[in-house]
Amino acid sequence: MRFDIITLFPELFAPFLASGVTRRAYASGQVQVQLWNPRDYAEGMYRRVDDRPFGGGPGMVMLAEPLARCLAAIRAARHEEEGARAPVVLFSPIGKPLNQAQVEHWAASSGAILLCGRYEGIDQRFIDAHVDVQISLGDFVLSGGEIAAMALLDAVARLQPGVLHDAQSHECDSFSQALDGLLDCPHYTRPEAWAGRTVPAVLLSGHHAEIERWRRTQRLSLTARHRPDLIAAARAAGRLSAADEAVLAKNQQENAADLL
Structure with a gap:
């Protein structure tokens, strides 16, 4: 299975993917992880990926256009056919709380595109146009979706055959x-x-x-x-x-x- 992760901080994932028992799943290719920085798809000298919210208020909002270009590049790299596209998952407070049943569903899937939000959030127009599933870790707020993405990856990776020392460990x-x-x-x-x-x-x-x-x-x-x-x-x-x-x-x- 393959997980493509859209994140402004891909460096956060390097130690995670190389540590612990679940590293076997990534090293063997059972769980493939590709990191994508939307800043690489932003325009202008400063490669801006955020701007002030319309209507005023604190914080910044992630721009839709760099995310759309990044997503298009991911779909091209995955060589997806129409009707067989990987779902786009956003980690969000309005999503259903992640549980073991969902983890088992993702562990048996072919993967997904994980979108890690930052700042005050993502332009709603991108969410409406491209996000298929929203997931929450619970009723609290993180500074970004990266920790949530790692939680899902870790839970999925440990269910892959041969990752745990005892194949029946996760059954208990x-x-x-x-x-x-x-x-x-x-x-x-x-x-x-x-x-x-x-x-x-x-x-x-x-x-x-x-x-x-x-x-x-x-x-x-x-x-x-x-x-x-x-x-x-x-x-x-x-x-x-x-x-x-x-x-x-x-x-x-x-x-x-x-x-x-």
């Missing part, structure tokens, strides 16, 4: 379908005792069925406590068994007793 991640969309359970490693705290005995028992039951119980309990919306979604999708519901009912009773 929080929010994954293999965990029915629940949060993952706590994890422990050596030493068995640390700072007066010990590893749960069941994890040292070697009894795999009991260990899996403990992990499922922990996932249910943690999710119910911290993200009850995920429990509701799993229940609505028919992913919770009678045993799961018994665990949740017991937790609810214990929590109610603690409040008395």
Whole structure:
């Protein structure tokens, strides 16, 4: 798959693409990343890519024309045919929050063109004409879309075959379908005792069925406590068994007793 990134700061991506376990996806070409600076497509001596907003107000707005020329160059480089164009993705507060289901969708796609906004934003006419999808990382504001683009790339890259040491590692991640969309359970490693705290005995028992039951119980309990919306979604999708519901009912009773 191929991701073309439109950014005024391509230098931000160099250490990201060469670091961590996901670098394997970029080095192998499983996830191809091409960086494009719209300043290279601006006109005039100063290569301006922004201007003051009509109607007044603080900040600057990214110009539509350099972005349009940059996008045209990307589409030419991708040798796209009509009807098979890569979607243009803008990282924006009005987009749907990024979640694991979206990540899995992009991980199975052929890629996209990622547009990283800066300043007060992008001329709305370019957005109306060219942007297909808008994505948000959450209800907060970043200085630009580059961090959001890196978040999407990292989440997609780690799902590619051979990128993680254990091919099944990502299947046990929080929010994954293999965990029915629940949060993952706590994890422990050596030493068995640390700072007066010990590893749960069941994890040292070697009894795999009991260990899996403990992990499922922990996932249910943690999710119910911290993200009850995920429990509701799993229940609505028919992913919770009678045993799961018994665990949740017991937790609810214990929590109610603690409040008395």
